[in-house]
Structures are given as C-alpha cells and as structure tokens.
Amino acid sequence: MSAVAVEVRPPLWRRLIGFNALTAVVFGIGGYYLGWFIGHHINGASVAYLGVGGIDQNDLSVFLGYFLGVAGFLIGMGFGVYPWARLRGYPPSLREKEQQGVGRYFGLCTDHKVVGIQYLCGIGLFFFIGGLNAMLIRVELLSPARQVFPAGQYLTLVGMHGTMMMGIMSSAILGPFANYFVPLMIGARRMAFPRIESLTFWLLMAGGAILTTTIFFGGFPTGWTGYQPLNDQANTGMDSYIVFFALVGISMCLLGLNMIATIVTMRAPGLTWSRLPIFCWGVLSTAVLQLLAAPVLIAVLGMAMLDRTAQTTFFIPSGGGSPYLYQNLFWVFGHPEVYILALPGFAIVLELLPVFARKPLWGYRLAVAGMLGVTLLSWLVWQHHLFMSGINSNLRPFYMLSTELISIPTGFTFLCGLMTLWRGQIRFTVPMLFCLAWFFNFLIGGLSGVFLSDVPSDVTTHGSFFSMAHFHYTIMGGLVFTFFAAIYYWIPKMTGFQLNERLGKIHFWVMFIAFNSTFAPLFAAGFLGQARRDVTYPAHLQFINDWVSISAFVLGASMLVFLYNFVHSLLFARIKAPVNPWSSLSIEWQLPSPVPVHNFDQIPVFTSDPYGYGEPSRPSALPAASPAGGSS
Amino acid sequence: MAPPAVTPASPSVAHGKRFLIAWIVLSAIATPLVAIFLGPAIPPGNDSVQASEQVFSNTVMVSISTPVCVFVLLFLLYVFASFRSRGSALVDGPPIRGDARIQLIWMVVTSATVLFLAGFGTYELLKSGSGGGQGPNAAFQPAGYKRALDVQVIGQQWEFTYRYPTYGGVEVPHLVLPADTLIRLHVTSLDAIHSFWAYQLGVKADANPGVDNIVYVETKGPLQFDIHCAELCGLWHGYMFDTGHVVGASTFAAWIKRQQSYFEPVMRYLPPYATNYLPDPSRRAG
Ligand code: HEM
Numbered sequence: 001m002s003a004v005a006v007e008v009r010p011p012l013w014r015r016l017i018g019f020n021a022l023t024a025v026v027f028g029i030g031g032y033y034l035g036w037f038i039g040h041h042i043n044g045a046s047v048a049y050l051g052v053g054g055i056d057q058n059d060l061s062v063f064l065g066y067f068l069g070v071a072g073f074l075i076g077m078g079f080g081v082y083p084w085a086r087l088r089g090y091p092p093s094l095r096e097k098e099q100q101g102v103g104r105y106f107g108l109c110t111d112h113k114v115v116g117i118q119y120l121c122g123i124g125l126f127f128f129i130g131g132l133n134a135m136l137i138r139v140e141l142l143s144p145a146r147q148v149f150p151a152g153q154y155l156t157l158v159g160m161h162g163t164m165m166m167g168i169m170s171s172a173i174l175g176p177f178a179n180y181f182v183p184l185m186i187g188a189r190r191m192a193f194p195r196i197e198s199l200t201f202w203l204l205m206a207g208g209a210i211l212t213t214t215i216f217f218g219g220f221p222t223g224w225t226g227y228q229p230l231n232d233q234a235n236t237g238m239d240s241y242i243v244f245f246a247l248v249g250i251s252m253c254l255l256g257l258n259m260i261a262t263i264v265t266m267r268a269p270g271l272t273w274s275r276l277p278i279f280c281w282g283v284l285s286t287a288v289l290q291l292l293a294a295p296v297l298i299a300v301l302g303m304a305m306l307d308r309t310a311q312t313t314f315f316i317p318s319g320g321g322s323p324y325l326y327q328n329l330f331w332v333f334g335h336p337e338v339y340i341l342a343l344p345g346f347a348i349v350l351e352l353l354p355v356f357a358r359k360p361l362w363g364y365r366l367a368v369a370g371m372l373g374v375t376l377l378s379w380l381v382w383q384h385h386l387f388m389s390g391i392n393s394n395l396r397p398f399y400m401l402s403t404e405l406i407s408i409p410t411g412f413t414f415l416c417g418l419m420t421l422w423r424g425q426i427r428f429t430v431p432m433l434f435c436l437a438w439f440f441n442f443l444i445g446g447l448s449g450v451f452l453s454d455v456p457s458d459v460t461t462h463g464s465f466f467s468m469a470h471f472h473y474t475i476m477g478g479l480v481f482t483f484f485a486a487i488y489y490w491i492p493k494m495t496g497f498q499l500n501e502r503l504g505k506i507h508f509w510v511m512f513i514a515f516n517s518t519f520a521p522l523f524a525a526g527f528l529g530q531a532r533r534d535v536t537y538p539a540h541l542q543f544i545n546d547w548v549s550i551s552a553f554v555l556g557a558s559m560l561v562f563l564y565n566f567v568h569s570l571l572f573a574r575i576k577a578p579v580n581p582w583s584s585l586s587i588e589w590q591l592p593s594p595v596p597v598h599n600f601d602q603i604p605v606f607t608s609d610p611y612g613y614g615e616p617s618r619p620s621a622l623p624a625a626s627p628a629g630g631s632s
Numbered sequence: 633m634a635p636p637a638v639t640p641a642s643p644s645v646a647h648g649k650r651f652l653i654a655w656i657v658l659s660a661i662a663t664p665l666v667a668i669f670l671g672p673a674i675p676p677g678n679d680s681v682q683a684s685e686q687v688f689s690n691t692v693m694v695s696i697s698t699p700v701c702v703f704v705l706l707f708l709l710y711v712f713a714s715f716r717s718r719g720s721a722l723v724d725g726p727p728i729r730g731d732a733r734i735q736l737i738w739m740v741v742t743s744a745t746v747l748f749l750a751g752f753g754t755y756e757l758l759k760s761g762s763g764g765g766q767g768p769n770a771a772f773q774p775a776g777y778k779r780a781l782d783v784q785v786i787g788q789q790w791e792f793t794y795r796y797p798t799y800g801g802v803e804v805p806h807l808v809l810p811a812d813t814l815i816r817l818h819v820t821s822l823d824a825i826h827s828f829w830a831y832q833l834g835v836k837a838d839a840n841p842g843v844d845n846i847v848y849v850e851t852k853g854p855l856q857f858d859i860h861c862a863e864l865c866g867l868w869h870g871y872m873f874d875t876g877h878v879v880g881a882s883t884f885a886a887w888i889k890r891q892q893s894y895f896e897p898v899m900r901y902l903p904p905y906a907t908n909y910l911p912d913p914s915r916r917a918g
Pocket residue numbers: 131134135137138158159161162163165166169222223224225468472475476480518531532533534552555556
C-alpha cells in the first residue's frame with residue numbers, strides 16, 4: 001500500500017478504461033438497447049401468434065431494456081468481477097478496490113467512508129431534481145385557471161416529485177451517515193458486506209436515472225402510489241416508475257440487511273446493547289423496516305409488471321383481480337416506508353442533543369423502546385390509508401386504535417429529547433438548530449396525523465391538501481431537517497473541512513421560516529376543500545396558493561444557500577476543521593479527520609456509552625484514540 | 633481534550649414546578665378558546681348531520697391537541713430561556729440519566745389520551761359511519777336506515793353520474809337530493825378508482841370498479857354543494873368536479889319526474905341498474 005505514492009500515473013484515457021462509472025453508463029445504454037430490441041421481437045411475434053393486445057404497446061421492450069440496462073450498468077461498474085473470480089476458484093477477499101484519489105468516488109469502492117460520501121452526493125443530486133419538480137408544481141398552482149403545464153405533464157411532475165423523494169430519501173440518513181458512521185461508532189473497520197454496500201448505492205443511482213427517463217415515455221399519471229387500475233391503463237412511462245421503485249426496494253432491502261448484520265455481529269468488545277449509541281439503535285430499527293417492507297414493494301410491483309406485460313390480471317377487476325389487493329400490498333409496504341423516513345430523524349435528534357445540551361441522553365432505555373415500539377406498530381396500521389375505500393370497514397376502529405397507539409412510542413422520543421434539554425447547557429450551533437426545529441415540525445406533523453387517524457376527521461381531510469401538509473411536516477420537517485443537521489454536524493469529520501457557520505445559520509432560518517410558511521397554510525387549504533394532485537383548485541383559494549408558492553420558492557432558494565456554502569467551503573475556502581469541533585464524546589470524533597482508510601489500528605474496547613457529559617471524566621473507549629496510523 | 637468543567641447538579645430554582653404551573657395555566661386558557669372559537673369554525677360546516685359530526689370530531693381533536701402543543705412549545709421556550717449556555721467556556725450540564733417517575737407519568741398520560749381518542753373516534757363512527765365510505769356491508773348504520781333513499785354515484789373518467797333505483801334507475805348528470813332525508817349513496821366506478829367527495833355534505837367514499845361502497849348522509853335544509861373527485865384517476869382528474877343541490881321534498885319530486893321523462897329515450901340503452909359495474913375489458917391499457 002505504501003507504493004501508491006511513487007506510482008507513475010498512466011495517461012487519462014488509459015485511466016478511463018476499466019470498470020468505472022463511465023464504462024457503466026456505456027454498458028448501461030448498450031444493455032438498454034439490447035433489451036429493447038429483444039422485447040420488440042418477442043412482443044411482435046407473440047402478438048402475431050396469440051392475436052391479442054396491441055403491437056403499439058411495447059411495455060415488454062421497455063422493461064427488458066431497463067433490466068438489461070441495469071445489468072450492463074452494474075457489470076460496467078465492476079460488480080461482476082468478484083463473483084467471477086470466485087467462480088474461477090480465487091480465494092475470498094473481504095475488501096479490495098480501495099485505491100486513492102477522486103477516481104474511487106466514481107466506481108465500486110468497498111471503503112464504507114467512500115460509499116457514505118457517494119451516497120451524500122448522489123442523494124443530493126436526486127433531491128435537487130425532486131425539489132425542482134416541486135418548484136414547477138408550485139409554479140402551476142399560482143393560478144387556478146391558467147395552465148402552465150398541460151394536465152398530463154402536471155401529473156407527471158407530481159408523480160416524479162413524490163416518487164423521487166420517497167424512493168431516494170428512504171436512504172437519506174442510512175445511506176450517507178449510517179454507512180459512514182455506524183462502523184466507526186461500533187468500532188469496526190468495515191461494514192459486514194462491503195460490496196453489497198456499494199451495490200445499494202449504484203442501484204439507487206440507476207433507479208434515479210431511470211425514473212428521470214420517464215419523461216421520454218410520456219410520464220406517468222398515478223402519483224407516487226401507482227394505484228391500479230390506473231397503473232395498468234397508463235402508457236410506458238409507468239414502467240419507469242415500476243422499475244425505479246423496484247430498484248429502490250432492492251437497494252433498501254440490501255442496505256437494511258447490511259446494517260443489521262453489521263450492528264449485530266461487528267460491535268467491538270465492550271459495546272453492549274445498552275452502550276450502543278442511540279443513532280445505531282435508530283439505524284437498526286429503520287433497517288428492520290427496510291429489510292421487511294421492501295420485499296412487499298418489489299412483489300407488488302412485479303405483479304403490476306406482469307399485469308402490464310404478460311396480461312395477467314392480479315389487479316384487473318374484469319379479469320377477476322382486485323385493485324384492493326394492490327392498495328393493501330402497497331400500504332403494507334407504504335406505512336413502514338413512512339417510518340423508514342421518520343425514524344432516522346428521531347435517531348439523529350437523540351444522538352445530537354446530548355452533544356449540544358452537554359448532558360447525557362435522558363432515558364436511554366425509553367428512547368430505545370420508543371424506536372422499537374414504532375418499528376413494531378408500524379406493521380399494524382396500513383389500512384388507515386384506506387379508511388374511505390370501503391375495504392374492511394368494520395376493522396376501521398382497530399386501525400384507528402393501532403394508528404393512535406403509535407403516538408405512545410413516538411411520545412417517548414419527544415420525552416427523551418425534551419428532558420435531555422432540561423437543565424442542560426444548550427449551545428445553538430447550526431446542527432442543533434436543525435434538531436430543535438425537528439421538535440416543532442414533528443409536533444405539528446404528529447398532531448395533524450391524529451386528525452387523519454380519526455375516521456370522522458379523516459372524512460374531511462383524506463385526499464386533501466391537509467394530508468399533503470401533514471406528510472410534508474413529518475417528512476420534510478422530520479427527515480430533511482435532521483438530514484441537514486447531520487450534514488452540518490458530520491461534514492467536518494467526513495471531509496476535514498469546516499462549513500461556514502454564518503451561511504449555515506442563514507440557511508437554517510430561511511429554510512425554517514419558509515418551510516412553515518409553505519406548509520402551514522396548506523392545512524387550511526385542505527380543510528377548505530383543495531384536493532391533492534389537482535391541476536386546478538377553487539378560485540377562492542388562490543390567495544393561499546400564491547402565498548404558498550412564493551414561500552416555496554424562498555424555501556427552494558434556501559437550498560441554494562446551502563449548496564453555495566457546501567461547494568464553497570469544501571472546494572474553495574477549505575478551512576481545516578478541528579478534530580473535534582463540537583467536543584463530542586462519541587468515538588468518531590476522537591479519530592482524525594478525514595478518517596483513515598482502515599479506521600482503527602487497534603480495535604477499541606468500549607467501557608461506557610458516549611453520553612457521559614458532566615460525569616467524572618473517563619474515556620468511553622480504550623484505547624480512546626487509536627486510529628490507523630501512518631500512511632494507509 | 634481537557635475534561636470540561638462540571639456544574640454541580642444544583643437543586644436550584646424549582647424549574648419543574650414553575651414550568652408545570654405555567655403549562656396548566658396556559659392550557660386552561662387556550663383550550664377553551666380553541667374549543668369554542670376555532671373548533672366550530674373548522675370545515676366542513678353544518679350542512680348535513682354527518683358534516684356536523686365531523687365538525688364535532690375536529691373540534692375535539694384541536695382541543696386535545698392544544699395542551700399537547702402548548703406543552704412542547706412552552707417547554708422549548710422555557711428551555712431556551714433558562715438553559716442556554718452562556719459565555720464561551722464549555723460547561724457540562726448535570727448528568728441526569730432519567731427519572732422513572734416522570735417516565736411512568738408520561739406513559740400513563742399519553743396512553744390515556746390515546747385510548748380516549750380511539751374510543752371517541754369509534755363512538756362517533758358507530759353513529760352513522762360519519763360520512764365515510766363503508767363498503768358493501770355497511771356496519772355503522774344510522775337509525776331508520778331501512779327507509780333511506782338509495783342513490784347511486786358512478787365515477788368514470790372523468791365525471792360522476794347518478795342513478796336513482798327508486799325511480800326506475802334513471803341516470804342523471806348532476807346530483808339532486810331531497811332535504812331532511814336520510815340518503816344511502818352507493819358509490820362505484822366504471823374504470824379507475826375515484827373518490828366521491830361532497831364537501832359541504834361531509835361525504836367521502838372511494839369509487840372502486842366492481843365494488844358497492846355505501847355511505848349514509850342525512851341532509852338538512854336546501855343547499856348547493858361542491859362535488860370533487862378526491863382520488864387521482866388520470867389525466868383530467870383535476871377537472872372532475874360538479875355542483876350538487878339539496879332541495880325541498882316537492883321540488884325534488886317535480887325534478888325527478890322531469891328527469892324520468894327527459895331521459896326516457898336513453899334509458900333503453902343503459903344497462904339495468906346494478907349495485908356495481910365492472911370496467912369494460914376492451915378499455916384496458918388504453
Ligand atoms: C422543497 C420543498 C417541497 C415542496 C415545495 C413540495 C411541494 C409539493 C407539492 C406542491 C406536492 C403536490 C401536491 C399535490 O398536488 O398533491 C407535493 C407532493 C408530494 N411531496 Fe413534496 N414538496 C417538497 C418537499 C418534499 C420532500 C422533501 C418530500 C419527501 C422526502 C416530499 C414528498 C412528497 C410526496 C410523497 C408527495 C405526494 C406525491 C403524490 O401525490 O403522489 N416533498 N409536494
């Protein structure tokens with residue numbers, strides 16, 4: 001490894017050949033056309049033979065194109081190399097592909113810290129695209145009557161925004177931060193499955209690209225839920241939705257699996273379950289949900305795909321199928337999914353509060369119980385999305401109860417968070433501000449959720465902008481705010497450079513105020529009768545909508561402040577961050593920034609949890625700072 | 633890193649007591665105000681029995697939310713004011729790791745609130761289904777449901793039409809209902825899923841192909857109400873709205889008679905009245 005420094009670098013063109021992102025894209029496009037070609041031939045022949053369907057409906061070609069495209073992409077990235085080597089009898093190797101330089105960010109890399117940064121940038125890219133869609137939606141809604149976008153394009157925007165956000169942001173915390181910090185926090189040198197770790201990232205990127213290509217196929221009209229039978233009616237743009245979400249499902253499932261395996265099996269000596277940082281508990285609960293919920297999604301999308309290509313009738317009433325089946329399966333996945341988005345937020349808040357309140361986490365066990373309780377209960381509530389659908393109406397009291405029961409474990413998180421602040425020494429740093437905003441946002445999100453879980457109130461609010469405002473308060477207010485908290489908190493460790501604090505504060509205040517000014521009025525709009533996913537709305541609601549749109553543009557602008565801060569601080573200003581700028585007791589802050597490739601020279605031995613603020617000082621892990629030394 | 637100084641866990645001011653008193657006082661002021669002024673102002677209004685029930689439910693929801701909201705916000709404000717770190721020196725807070733009594737109280741209070749909410753919601757639902765779709769075997773029937781007037785709502789891309797089985801199954805393009813009558817709406821669809829949302833009546837029920845989704849609504853006086861599709865159903869979903877009317881009994885009788893004669897020539901071509909319809913398979917993948 002020490003030879004790296006003296007190696008003569010080959011010319012650029014030579015370095016571009018090999019398994020990397022460029023090859024992957026080329027192979028991906030090639031695979032797409034191959035699949036499309038095969039599909040067209042199968043479809044044409046079978047149509048001629050069976051005399052059914054229509055040749056113009058070539059969903060099969062699109063699906064095969066996407067599948068072979070993804071396969072080509074992964075092969076080009078180099079995911080075939082190791083399995084192939086093993087097949088030829090080479091011995092197993094746990095890690096490889098850990099070269100230096102920027103090149104490693106554009107390929108298969110088994111260093112969990114590289115994957116973390118890849119995730120951060122990749123998710124940022126698609127979050128930006130999803131955000132742009134939101135801005136365009138708000139442009140359209142400036143006027144109830146004048147249409148900027150045709151109705152079909154508008155639905156595509158809504159659907160792309162929702163699907164992109166739900167799909168990509170499911171990994172918003174686990175992808176960048178759990179991949180980077182869980183191994184450090186548990187004193188490990190890697191994740192349990194380093195290649196799968198990289199695979200989850202590239203699958204997500206392939207998915208995001210595929211969803212974006214829906215615009216070439218006419219978009220899709222169903223929103224992020226993809227309800228049948230509309231799904232089956234829709235043109236080939238729907239296939240992008242199906243393939244995207246299935247890839248996200250596979251990525252999520254593997255990500256969850258990897259996290260569980262890592263946290264369960266790779267903890268350093270002394271790191272008992274009751275010393276595990278609360279962040280890891282949150283990751284673990286989320287991972288359980290991901291592992292178990294994503295397969296349901298993949299299955300239901302597979303059935304939808306068969307309905308669209310092989311002419312099965314799982315969801316087609318006239319063929320004996322049932323749209324209820326789709327709704328049920330979708331929400332069996334869908335409700336855990338919303339907690340996949342919410343739980344990492346809890347975890348970040350509870351992890352950061354002790355650092356900035358300079359107090360131990362209050363009620364550690366209760367906080368853990370809260371997260372596990374949410375994990376369990378979130379399986380029992382899915383039909384609260386179907387209160388008006390006429391399915392199992394006699395079971396509605398049960399779903400009402402189970403949904404409201406979730407507020408109990410969620411309340412634990414609130415109690416533990418609030419009591420950690422109580423009598424603390426609070427420092428209002430940028431990450432802390434984002435965490436504190438979580439309390440406000442999630443409070444509103446949670447209380448509005450109680451309206452939606454109460455059947456009589458849900459009759460008024462279901463399918464209206466009220467529910468739209470509700471889930472933005474929980475997801476945007478609960479997840480995206482903590483996502484930024486995590487960025488501001490951990491970027492100094494991940495890159496070794498400081499973010500500008502002033503700009504961070506400006507970002508926070510603009511975002512917080514604009515966020516509330518965007519979504520709070522939408523509760524009123526919903527109550528006043530504005531339905532979701534509508535290109536028009538009653539004329540008397542124009543004032544509210546204009547207000548909301550303008551606030552949304554400010555909200556979008558606050559993201560640009562962040563982007564500027566991020567790019568400028570990390571690429572141009574490059575002010576070295578102290579090793580432990582927050583004086584945190586957590587182990588990752590005792591390592592140098594950025595963390596060396598193999599993390600620890602000597603695996604640490606844990607003696608307590610990382611929350612011993614104000615307690616007689618003793619290191620929580622021995623040897624406290626034992627990074628991999630020297631050159632790596 | 634030098635170990636930061638530790639503040640002695642001072643018994644200090646009775647912060648807890650002070651906060652609790654402030655919370656109780658503020659909630660005691662805010663909750664009745666919300667219940668009396670804000671709650672009843674929440675839509676959908678009082679134009680049907682079911683709408684009134686929803687207003688009542690919404691009132692109870694905001695009223696219960698108020699003390700919770702006050703608790704968290706006041707707590708945050710109190711904490712920001714009293715426990716901010718002053719000066720640049722890094723000082724640790726007292727190492728309090730929990731308090732079994734507070735945890736227990738919190739669990740009991742939140743559980744009681746939640747159980748009350750679930751019980752209350754169920755009780756309200758039992759009365760008549762609160763205007764929500766109940767599927768083919770409606771269990772939450774209002775008193776006198778046997779004499780309810782049946783009206784069918786048929787969603788299709790992209791309009792609603794209405795059939796009156798009691799009046800020979802006549803199908804009309806705009807909904808008219810008699811005043812002060814218990815109505816049983818049978819909501820169904822011919823293609824994608826729609827949702828029939830009659831805003832002022834407080835009615836919302838999904839229209840599924842092949843499903844008879846029953847919803848009860850008891851009209852009050854004459855009224856003009858907005859109808860909107862509340863489930864994404866394709867391209868022109870946003871334009872799937874209509875205006876309905878509740879009219880006096882004699883006006884209704886005259887109106888339905890007119891419709892019967894007006895649509896008489898068309899009736900021969902309509903399929904016979906059924907509680908649900910299946911989508912036309914030839915429209916698949918259209
Ligand atoms: C930049 C701030 C955002 C704005 C201004 C915004 C705005 C909107 C708007 C206007 C809609 C369409 C409402 C409708 O007509 O039904 C929508 C839908 C949605 N948004 Fe956002 N949004 C933002 C951020 C987010 C984030 C961060 C997430 C999740 C991580 C998210 C998830 C969704 C989902 C799931 C839908 C539903 C799409 C559907 O109906 O299928 N949004 N948003």
